[in-house]
Amino acid sequence: FESGIILNTETVLALAPDLIISGQSLFTNKGLKSTxxxxxxxxHTFLPENANSPALRNHRESLELEYKFIAGLGMIFNKEEQAGKIIAEMQETVKDVQSRIRGRRxxxxxxVEGLGKNLVAYDDSKLAGDICTRLGAYVPSSPFGTVGLEYLLAExxxxxxxxxxxxxxxxxxxxFKNIPALQSLKAVRNNRICGIALNYTYNSAIKTGSGIKKMAKCIYPDLFDI
Structure with a gap:
């Protein structure tokens, strides 16, 4: 529909949709009410199960849940074959990375993501953390959704x-590299700080494959050009 439209309950009711596809954060009393x-x-409503707020730990997110969401979109729009190909390509990328890094430390x-004076930590319970874990990395569990610089220094x-x-x-x-308090970090000293767009790490859907490749290349720059 037209850009600039105010997306509220009254507007959506007036549009009379058959289906609403959105992240969980839209279905609140301050948003579009409940499903x-x-x-x-x-x-009807269709929600990706991985779409927790980045700082929340309501349930464990995973690559499998992202595959499930893509497969669901394929069923809804009668594009099951295309959805299957997208999922298979992602699975093949993960498998290829795992085979190349076998035996490595x-x-x-x-x-992390800036949030005022604190940082949102995407740990191993979040989609981005799960992807990095599948790629052979160790992603520390965070007891809190937001952390301070001290947490980074300790890890x-x-x-x-x-x-x-x-x-x-x-x-x-x-x-981030130029924050004075973080200059002692290994990742800063070794120039291993990588910027990544939110749509590769949160509710990424069909962009998940690009996110997997981006993360693999940043984690293993000596091995991968994908």
Whole structure:
């Protein structure tokens, strides 16, 4: 529909859709109400199970759940064969990475996003962390959704992904590299800070394959050109 439209409950009701596809964060009292609200009005809803808020730990996210969402989209739009090919390509990429790194030491990887004075930590319970784990990395579990710089200093990872929502991920990574308090980190000293767009790490759907390749290349720059 037209750009600039205000997306609220009244507007969507006026559009009379057959189906709403959205992340979980849209279906709140301050957003578009609950999925039950729409289902009671014979309007179907389809939500990706990985779409927790980045800072929340409501349930464990995984690559399998992203495959499931893509397969579901294929069924809805009668594109099951195309969806299957997208999933198979991602699975093949993961398998290829795993075969190439067999026997190597697990690098410690952390994925963070700026949130005011704190950082959102995408740990091993989040989709981005699960992808890095499948790629042979060790992603520390975080007891909290948000952490301070002290947490990074204590973990001292080999590789850090800096997530950017809008704007330039590489500029966000460059800013991160220059934070005075973080100059002692291995990842900073070895220039292993990688910027990555939010749509590769959160609710990524068909962009998941590109995200897998981006992460593999940043974790193993000596081995991969994919």
């Amino acid at each position: 039950e609200f729409w289902n009671q009005r014979n309007i 697990k690098p410690k990887v952390m994925i 001292d990872p080999d590789v850090i992904f800096v997530v950017k929502s809008g704007g330039d991920p590489e500029a966000a990574a460059e800013y």
